[in-house]
Amino acid sequence: MPTAALFVTCVADQCFPDTAMATVRVLEAAGAQVVFPAAQTCCGQPAVTAGEPDAAARLARHHLDVFAGYEAIVAPSGSCAAMVRHHYAKLLPDRRAEVDALAARTFELTQYLGDVLRVDDIGARLDGTSVTVHDACHGLRNLRLGASLRALLTKAGATIVEMTEPDTCCGFGGVFALAYPEVSTQLADTKLAHGRETSAQYLVSTDLACLMHLDGRREHEHAAGPRPIHVADLLASGLPA
């Protein structure tokens, strides 16, 4: 049985444990055995985007120590998986071989299901559910995600109604959301408006940070429109109890 080491991400660990548990259920439904390396903390992405490569390298070194040796490392986040795949080599030049091995075995959830397990039917049923997709930036442009996510939803019986520009940034952007709140918020409003135009029930994405930004904006404005939801939560909701 394939084993997936859950790279839970600090955001899911601390703020969205239900999504983390849903990720475990989806992985198990897809036929993987899930283990949780308890020493994990954070991949260091916030420090990279803040322009602090030394701080990021310290966390990257820890992450590498924790996850080295697992056959597959799976995160419910395209952005955190992309951090390992795209940025670690530059941060840890002294451990290049280990980093390359880790990067090649680090996957975002839908990427792992599609590319490694080659599963698009996990037994979830979402018949009658309409969804629209937000292609989160790092998953899309660093990992080329998107196809597996859509295949999983379609196989589960959900109807996908594509929004205008599903591949345009939602405006989160890590420190950007705090440093440039006006532009960040306008981008969220545009994304939510594009979601509303589809009349879908859910706005699905692979990344909790984008969803927290979009849902936070939607709640603040008491806005109508599709509910932002992580793909793991939606798929798990369709699994037999």
Next chain:
Amino acid sequence: MTGHGMTGHGITTPGRDFRERGAHAVADTELQHALRNLDRRLRTAQESATAHPDWKDRAAAIRRETLRDLDGWLDRLEAKLTENGVQVHRAATPEEARRIVLDLARARNAKTVVKSKSMATEEIDLGNALEAAGIRSIETDLGEYIVQLAGERPSHMITPAIHKTLPQIRDVLAHEAGKDLPVNREALTAWTRERLRAEFLRADLGITGVNFAAADTGTLVLVTNEGNGRFCTTVPRVHIAVMPIEKVVPRLADLSVLLPLLTSHATGQPLTNYVTMLTGPRRAGELDGPDELHVVILDNRRSALLGTKYEEMLACIRCGACLNVCPVYRNVSGHAYDAVYSGPMGKVLTPLLSGGAEGTDLPYGSSLCHACSDACPVKIPLGDLIIELRADYPAASSPARRGRRAAWNAWARAWSTPRGYRLTTAAARLTRGRAPGLGAWTRTRVIPRPAREPFRDRWARERG
């Protein structure tokens, strides 16, 4: 650019920094209305980009081949230009470039200059320098003419007046005309065409940029859509072309890849209406062309980038594709950057060309979505360069950086052990996630609270 009289000139978006100007821009309803024209450009550019996937590889390879021996290609270009009868001038700084052009203009007693759109001449602020020297300088690209009349700077390197609505443009042109003009594209263009025709015939000097300069033939290449570039290079007695050092390409044949990539990414056209190739001034027996052709080759801190992690920025061919796809640019427009170059490429180039004196906050005004990296026809990793710049600016020695760096390092030390992570996150749960500095989030968005039980504890309880 600092000390060259560029800062703050021609800017319609007020604010002390990129954040304030960005906030102002998103609240400007007329600007937002004008910017929706960009959405159409985005789709055109994206369609063109997907039409040439393997061309990007070839173009990227040509540009990097050039950069590996930029000095060599420039020397070969200069030799060939000279052989063709072109007078070549080298300028290390914007001051030098301006002085060269002003000296040439004065020596020929020039009263009126017609200019075709050129970012290099924006960079050295040539139009204002000419005016200050008592020489009329007329921009002849329609969009550029509009922003010149409005006392502004281009907000987009391809479409300089894209930040203006049609009624705003009518107001600018009607003011110049001294009479009412209709809010009608054709009528406004016709009036401008008439007006500019007289300027072309009167001009003593034509000034242009250069899109590419082929080293093997000594050919200067200009792409335009309105024919004004051809006018500027053929009617006046003297033509001066200003080109930054990276405009050189090894071979004229390279243009078979680079030209269509530039035009398709800039405007969605397979080729622009006019492609002007100039190989020397008018020769004996020729009917068209200037008596003198001068080329000013501008460095302005570019050669200092060679061999550094920022070298790839010199591969840029100024197509504007990164602006068109950038979610920040599409919402704040060019003036918010308060710089000659805006959008993702401007975020990278502005701090570099000013030696860190200007625009060091620009790299932070990015959501790091990397749409720019994907859109770039010559594969410049703009998103990664923006991240690199954040590490370099503010400088390590500045108080702003030192305090921030200490805080990040303390955080990284704490979170590089499970115990430190557990202690700090437990503290955050006690304060229910309330922390100073979150107002910027909570003013417009609800913030999630830390869960009562983190996943790791739940896992240990249920599965451990």
